Amino acid sequence: MSSIQLRQGAPGAQVLGIGGYRPRRRVTNAELETMMDTDDEWIRTRVGIAERRWASEDETLVEMAVAAGGKAMAASGLAADQVDMVILASASLRAPIPGIGPQVAHRLGIPRPGAFDLNAGCAGFCYALGVANDAIRTGDARNALVVGVERLTDVTDMTDRSTAVIFADGAGAVVVGASDEPGIGPVAWGSDGDQYNAIEIAAGRSTMTMAGQAVYRWATTRLTETLLAAMERAGVGPEDIDVFAPHQANLRIVESMTKKLGLRDDVVVARDIVQAGNTSAASIPLALTALLESGDAKSGDLALVLGYGAGLTFAGQVLRLP
DSSP: OOOOOOOSSOOEEEEEEEEEEOOSEEEEHHHHHTTSSOOHHHHHHHTOOSEEEEOOTTOOHHHHHHHHHHHHHHHHTOOGGGOOEEEEEOSOOSOOSSOSHHHHHHHTTOOSOEEEEEOBTBTHHHHHHHHHHHHHHTTSOSEEEEEEEEEGGGGOOTTOHHHHTTBOEEEEEEEEEEESSOOBOOOEEEEOGGGGGGEEOOTTOSSOEEOHHHHHHHHHHHSHHHHHHHHHHHTOOGGGOSEEEEOOSOHHHHHHHHHHHTOOTTOEEOOTHHHHOBOGGGHHHHHHHHHHHHTSSOTTOEEEEEEEETTTEEEEEEEEOO
């Protein structure tokens, strides 16, 4: 019986381009005060959000994903026929079949790629990036488009201020391609399934519930070890990191993680949640896009990213910015 032959001399992979899409409508805390029992001080104190973006009817998951993916592809310099894998990360798909990965690929003119959806909650982007990285390194793909996209307003109870003030909509994307020098470190990922229902849409319900305090305690006490593992697997230390971009779930969580990591004083920390809210699988690429567009981060910077959310899933990586 013949044995499987492993590919020799497999390349590394790097992020070639990045892009994002933010819905047109800005929703301030002042506007939320007219809709529910809340106020600006309560929101800023607990989660650090000043405003968020809510998608309009025409800003569907597919439309936002196409917009973000198109920007990432343009930034990468690749033609559509050079992309042969599309991974769509989302936790807010309303219809399980068909997936929207193939639809997004078709709209972008990508011919017959491997295309699928992935749901790892707010860790979805990092999970998808890990899959794309491994596919390219093993030779199963040449170039991959990874998109995180959410319409969390579709699954949010707008009468529940504990979630309605937090969740938002948007899309972020990266193009990943082969490189002589690895630009994406190994993923450090896992899950704590004993708390699987801390964030959930229960059977028979159409909206999400979240045990906010439980998630906060878990994120601030259990995930620093994941960040340290991601750096160790990439062969770097806190002193090498230029940008820290965790999932934008809660500004207080971001600040707690930053303090525990012992990063350099000049490390740029993503705080996109203040203006964008929690966009789940879209939050990390959106935050990185904002930092690059503002000049706070630059091409070649070493970024430490961490996604975490429903499941409870988590995944961290080190990557070099395009």
